[in-house]
Amino acid sequence: MNAIQSIRGTKDILPNESHKWQILEATAREISSSFGYRELRTPIFEKTEVFSRGVGDGTDIVNKEMYTFNDKGNESLTLRPEQTAALVRSVIQNNLLQENPVTRLYYIGQYFRYERPQKGRLRQFHQFGIECINSPYPESDAEVIMLAINFIKRLKINDYRLLLNSIGNEESRKNYKTALVAFLTANKDGLSEDSRNRLDINPLRILDSKATNDIDIVKNAPIILDFLDEESQLHFNTVKSLLDSVGIKYDINPLLVRGLDYYSHTVFEFQSTHLGSQDAFGGGGRYNGLFTELGGKDTPAVGFAMGMERLLLILEQLNGDMNKQYQVDAMVIPTDAKHIELAMQVHNLLVDSHTCIVELNRRSLKAQLREANKLGVRYALIIGDDEANKNAVTIKYMAEEKEQKLIQINDLLNNLE
RNA sequence: GCGGAUGUAGUUCAGUCGGUAGAGCACCAGAUUGUGGCUCUGGUUGUCGUGGGUUCGAGUCCCAUCAUUCGCCCCA
Numbered sequence: 419m420n421a422i423q424s425i426r427g428t429k430d431i432l433p434n435e436s437h438k439w440q441i442l443e444a445t446a447r448e449i450s451s452s453f454g455y456r457e458l459r460t461p462i463f464e465k466t467e468v469f470s471r472g473v474g475d476g477t478d479i480v481n482k483e484m485y486t487f488n489d490k491g492n493e494s495l496t497l498r499p500e501q502t503a504a505l506v507r508s509v510i511q512n513n514l515l516q517e518n519p520v521t522r523l524y525y526i527g528q529y530f531r532y533e534r535p536q537k538g539r540l541r542q543f544h545q546f547g548i549e550c551i552n553s554p555y556p557e558s559d560a561e562v563i564m565l566a567i568n569f570i571k572r573l574k575i576n577d578y579r580l581l582l583n584s585i586g587n588e589e590s591r592k593n594y595k596t597a598l599v600a601f602l603t604a605n606k607d608g609l610s611e612d613s614r615n616r617l618d619i620n621p622l623r624i625l626d627s628k629a630t631n632d633i634d635i636v637k638n639a640p641i642i643l644d645f646l647d648e649e650s651q652l653h654f655n656t657v658k659s660l661l662d663s664v665g666i667k668y669d670i671n672p673l674l675v676r677g678l679d680y681y682s683h684t685v686f687e688f689q690s691t692h693l694g695s696q697d698a699f700g701g702g703g704r705y706n707g708l709f710t711e712l713g714g715k716d717t718p719a720v721g722f723a724m725g726m727e728r729l730l731l732i733l734e735q736l737n738g739d740m741n742k743q744y745q746v747d748a749m750v751i752p753t754d755a756k757h758i759e760l761a762m763q764v765h766n767l768l769v770d771s772h773t774c775i776v777e778l779n780r781r782s783l784k785a786q787l788r789e790a791n792k793l794g795v796r797y798a799l800i801i802g803d804d805e806a807n808k809n810a811v812t813i814k815y816m817a818e819e820k821e822q823k824l825i826q827i828n829d830l831l832n833n834l835e
Numbered sequence: 836g837c838g839g840a841u842g843u844a845g846u847u848c849a850g851u852c853g854g855u856a857g858a859g860c861a862c863c864a865g866a867u868u869g870u871g872g873c874u875c876u877g878g879u880u881g882u883c884g885u886g887g888g889u890u891c892g893a894g895u896c897c898c899a900u901c902a903u904u905c906g907c908c909c910c911a
Binding site for chain 1 (some may be wrong): 837864865869871886902903904905908
């Protein structure tokens with residue numbers, strides 16, 4: 419029989435790696451709580467229309483990358499490719515906006531996209547994100563970015579860039595699209611094949627094409643910031659000055675557009691040079707249209723998501739190997755199988771105060787001490803014939819050349835230094 | 836979905852011109868029968884990613900397939 423392998427693009431997080439995930443998750447939770455955000459957990463799968471309507475029918479995510487299947491009741495279900503649409507579904511369904519004028523939520527979870535795996539891109543991947551719901555004002559955009567920056571800082575990532583742009587409200591964007599399409603159509607012959615195809619479907623995406631001839635053409639293209647109406651402009655300017663006032667640095671990049679349909683006004687992205695071609699480790703923006711798209715009341719919202727695998731790639735380049743061997747305080751060492759009962763009793767004495775393990779393979783004293791040494795155990799609690807006869811243990815301090823012989827087990831806890 | 840590279844013990848890798856596999860580390864066991872690290876000695880481990888083909892003979896050559904990886908695309 420062949421051994422079974424994990425699915426392509428999925429990864430086991432092994433015991434010596436889980437430590438760094440725990441750090442990352444703990445940091446995300448601390449920052450979120452300290453800003454007054456509470457966790458929302460939604461199911462891993464949803465009705466397909468949550469994403470086809472929420473993420474947008476024209477996007478690659480919906481068209482090519484979703485894990486969609488029919489269940490036994492012949493209903494089309496989809497493994498969530500991102501969180502925002504499902505979160506909005508839950509907020510609407512559970513009336514979470516009843517209680518608070520502004521609802522602040524965060525999430526940590528796994529997401530699924532059928533893509534070609536490469537560094538920093540898996541088919542099952544993890545994201546941490548937040549959503550600030552029900553404020554139309556630029557101060558909520560600024561709060562979300564401020565939270566993200568503080569998260570990044572707390573992780574001690576200092577080599578990153580915040581790219582910022584506004585794609586305006588619907589009307590500004592419509593006017594801009596018309597101008598952009600007109601310009602690009604006039605230069606159609608010079609565009610890459612991909613971009614010519616996108617001209618009808620999603621012309622904004624041509625702006626961040628990596629094809630060199632596209633880049634040359636786009637240099638002279640009209641700029642969205644020139645098409646913002648008064649409202650959109652005021653919103654964007656306020657976001658910028660709020661960021662300035664708390665000392666957050668950003669680069670305006672008028673070519674930054676997001677891949678998902680629901681964005682409007684502020685869009686932003688975090689990039690790092692440590693990631694190769696998948697250089698964005700986080701991104702977000704405002705999505706005022708999503709609630710009505712999913713059948714809720716018109717509700718403004720803004721949020722971001724970060725790719726946790728990518729964050730860990732950055733952290734490892736900054737800090738080296740973050741794996742940590744597990745720490746054991748004490749090891750109970752019966753020299754013979756007949757002392758196992760006493761060994762278990764000693765273990766039971768220590769459970770509330772120490773990490774403790776007992777030999778389960780009846781190996782020799784020597785083998786057990788070797789393991790104790792390898793694990794960096796502080797106390798080896800040796801139980802041989804002499805000890806067992808007196809209901810006692812010998813405490814051997816591994817780091818020092820020191821032993822306390824024949825300590826009664828009633829006194830053991832008092833005697834551990 | 837497209838293009839390039841790679842796949843040999845637990846791990847990192849070597850393996851010539853085709854002749855059915857090796858090293859370091861790790862692991863296990865010993866070095867006058869109750870004591871780890873250092874040293875020494877010995878030992879285990881592989882369907883050579885998988886399936887076909889060529890050949891007297893394939894880790895080596897050919898094809899397919901799976902996986903990893905680097906780009907494209909897309910995104911976090």
